[in-house]
Amino acid sequence: MLEIKDINVHFGVIHALKGISFTVNEGEIVTLIGANGAGKTTTLRTISGLKKLTSGSIIFEGKDITNASAQDRVKLGISQAPEGRRVFSSMTVLENLELGAFLRKDKKGIADDLKMVYEHFPILADRRKQAAGTLSGGEQQMLAIGRALMSRPRLLLLDEPSMGLAPLLVQEIFNIIKDINKAGTTILLVEQNASMALQIANRAYVMETGSIVLSGTGQELMQSEDIKKAYLGG
Amino acid sequence: MEQLLQQAINGISLGSIYALIALGYTMVYGIIKLINFAHSDVYMLGAYFGYVCMTSFKLDFLPSLLISMILCTLTGVIVEKVAYKPLRNATRIAVLITAIGVSLFIEYVTMAIAGANVRSYPPQKGLFAQSVNLGNINITMQQIIIVSITIILMVLLQFIVKKTRIGKAMRAVSIDSDAAELMGINVNTTISFTFALGSALAGAAGIMVGIYYNSINPLMGMLPGLKAFVAAVFGGIGIIPGAMIGGYFIGIVEVLVSGYSNSMYRDGVVFAILILVLILKPAGLLGKNTREKV
Numbered sequence A: 001m002l003e004i005k006d007i008n009v010h011f012g013v014i015h016a017l018k019g020i021s022f023t024v025n026e027g028e029i030v031t032l033i034g035a036n037g038a039g040k041t042t043t044l045r046t047i048s049g050l051k052k053l054t055s056g057s058i059i060f061e062g063k064d065i066t067n068a069s070a071q072d073r074v075k076l077g078i079s080q081a082p083e084g085r086r087v088f089s090s091m092t093v094l095e096n097l098e099l100g101a102f103l104r105k106d107k108k109g110i111a112d113d114l115k116m117v118y119e120h121f122p123i124l125a126d127r128r129k130q131a132a133g134t135l136s137g138g139e140q141q142m143l144a145i146g147r148a149l150m151s152r153p154r155l156l157l158l159d160e161p162s163m164g165l166a167p168l169l170v171q172e173i174f175n176i177i178k179d180i181n182k183a184g185t186t187i188l189l190v191e192q193n194a195s196m197a198l199q200i201a202n203r204a205y206v207m208e209t210g211s212i213v214l215s216g217t218g219q220e221l222m223q224s225e226d227i228k229k230a231y232l233g234g
Numbered sequence B: 001m002e003q004l005l006q007q008a009i010n011g012i013s014l015g016s017i018y019a020l021i022a023l024g025y026t027m028v029y030g031i032i033k034l035i036n037f038a039h040s041d042v043y044m045l046g047a048y049f050g051y052v053c054m055t056s057f058k059l060d061f062l063p064s065l066l067i068s069m070i071l072c073t074l075t076g077v078i079v080e081k082v083a084y085k086p087l088r089n090a091t092r093i094a095v096l097i098t099a100i101g102v103s104l105f106i107e108y109v110t111m112a113i114a115g116a117n118v119r120s121y122p123p124q125k126g127l128f129a130q131s132v133n134l135g136n137i138n139i140t141m142q143q144i145i146i147v148s149i150t151i152i153l154m155v156l157l158q159f160i161v162k163k164t165r166i167g168k169a170m171r172a173v174s175i176d177s178d179a180a181e182l183m184g185i186n187v188n189t190t191i192s193f194t195f196a197l198g199s200a201l202a203g204a205a206g207i208m209v210g211i212y213y214n215s216i217n218p219l220m221g222m223l224p225g226l227k228a229f230v231a232a233v234f235g236g237i238g239i240i241p242g243a244m245i246g247g248y249f250i251g252i253v254e255v256l257v258s259g260y261s262n263s264m265y266r267d268g269v270v271f272a273i274l275i276l277v278l279i280l281k282p283a284g285l286l287g288k289n290t291r292e293k294v
Helices: A040-048 A070-076 A093-100 A107-120 A122-126 A137-149 A167-182 A194-200 A218-223 A225-231 B002-032 B039-055 B061-087 B092-114 B141-163 B165-175 B177-182 B187-213 B222-235 B240-260 B263-280
Strands: A002-011 A014-024 A029-034 A055-060 A078-081 A155-159 A186-191 A203-208 A211-217 B131-134 B137-140
Touching: A002 A040, A014 A029, A014 A040, A014 A211, A029 A040, A029 A167, A029 A194, A040 A070, A040 A078, A040 A155, A040 A186, A070 A078, A070 B177, A078 A137, A093 A107, A093 A137, A093 B165, A107 A122, A107 A137, A107 A167, A122 A137, A137 A155, A137 A167, A167 A186, A167 A194, A186 A194, A194 A218, A194 A225, A203 A218, A211 A218, A218 A225, B002 B039, B002 B137, B002 B141, B002 B165, B002 B187, B002 B222, B002 B240, B039 B061, B039 B092, B039 B187, B039 B222, B061 B092, B061 B187, B131 B141, B137 B141, B141 B165, B141 B187, B141 B240, B165 B177, B165 B187, B177 B187, B222 B240, B222 B263, B240 B263
Parallel strands: A029 A186, A029 A203, A078 A155, A155 A186
Antiparallel strands: A002 A014, A002 A055, A203 A211, B131 B137
């Protein structure tokens, strides 16, 4: 579904992504794990079109989207819940969700998807009139994911959904991510919480300073001694 | 008491002008964090466009107002495309200095074309020359027209910003432009639209000042522009209702100072208010020191 071929990305003189390649197949949950500064977020921003790449190509469902605008990528079915949630704080929860469907014209479909988001995250329905900035961290994360779902994506990019959340809440969010995947959305998940990510992922890639150093199924990597030492705390 | 009411009415008329200009400052600041110094010159151009419509083409006020607003919209959008868009990723100070350059450019090009001398709007006829007397209070038709058109434009603006698709895009971009882009919002189009809206309002203010004070000149935008900027800061820069409140407040204060003390003090008082606001409530009347939840 998504093919990343040898992409290089620079921030000025800093070589942030050094020729990384990987694939995401339809229906999978794929996770990118690695330490801070490894280039995980940059990878997602490059896929969603916020960051321009220096060389390499991105193929989505057989189409070369390397030079497509961020808007076109949303239209094609790529949607991102960014790192740090980035909800529109002074707008209401409902307005945030409506903005997620900004490019869509099908009123009926939007209403259905709103219902679907409220089913995944009932708390958002209760708070729909409230300014997004007044929500708790966990609720804001739910809103960021719900907002990303409102464009009815085929591929959902999630950047650190567990960041700053209590363990119970992290568990809840990850269960919902699994549900969303079961309902037919392919997911590319970036996480520092490697153990959680590996538990739900079909496949995983490990990044280190701009390169992919290891890949395998979630199970395989969880067993790997190197991974246990470096990321799983033992 | 009657004098106070009379002054209040004059203040509201002047405040309408400031409020219209302040809206453009505040919206552009809200969306790209730029104090667009060229904005006050778009207002000046509005007065000139109106002048040409009413003298050379002998048009009535309303068609002149519309044409003036349309031409100012175009000017604003072109200025953004030519001068600011290439600097989207530059430092803020570079854009700010460019804005000052654009401001001087518009002023002196106007001077080269129209001359530096003061021009007078044609005398108002018919309905526009009338006034209403309530006891000893005199309200001119021009004042009624200025205040009502301003209110209509503000209601329209609120509708656009709150209810329409592009308005929602404007608010989203002003809160977080990266996140807005992830929603599929075209950030550049949204910025252009914001300049268009602000410039249309400045154009309306320009032609209304023309019929109110009668005289226009290429540098007429400087002082009202600064005061409208003070109004925007007073209300909380980036906040639309703040600019409206700030505009009326500055207008009324200025007229009261002129009326009750020495009119030489009126500009001084306005800028003293700016200093006080910056000391006591730096985010402005409606501004909040927003704290992010983590």
